[in-house]
Amino acid sequence: MKLKEISERTGVLVSTCLNIIREAKRRAEISGNPDLCATENLEPKPNALKGSQQYITPQEKEYLVAITLSDGDHCRMTYAEPAVEGKNKELFFDS
Numbered sequence: 423m424k425l426k427e428i429s430e431r432t433g434v435l436v437s438t439c440l441n442i443i444r445e446a447k448r449r450a451e452i453s454g455n456p457d458l459c460a461t462e463n464l465e466p467k468p469n470a471l472k473g474s475q476q477y478i479t480p481q482e483k484e485y486l487v488a489i490t491l492s493d494g495d496h497c498r499m500t501y502a503e504p505a506v507e508g509k510n511k512e513l514f515f516d517s
Contacts, residue, residue, distance in 0.1 A: 429436045446458040
């Protein structure tokens with residue numbers, strides 16, 4: 423079955439299908455189980471949230487939301503600017 427057909431049948435983006443298959447192949451090599459549909463080869467990563475890896479901690483996320491909503495200047499910043507400002511001022515949590 424072609425990737426486009428899998429995408430159409432499942433309603434999942436082609437790029438997501440490709441990533442799932444690629445990850446299943448990688449895990450199959452590690453586990454030794456050649457069945458790409460085996461549960462061990464398809465289980466989500468433990469740190470995944472809706473299929474996405476989290477790059478910031480919950481504390482950093484709370485800080486970014488708070489600083490973004492703190493005033494008009496921060497509210498108009500791009501997504502990256504509060505993070506850069508926070509790291510430059512060492513406002514992120516040390517724990």
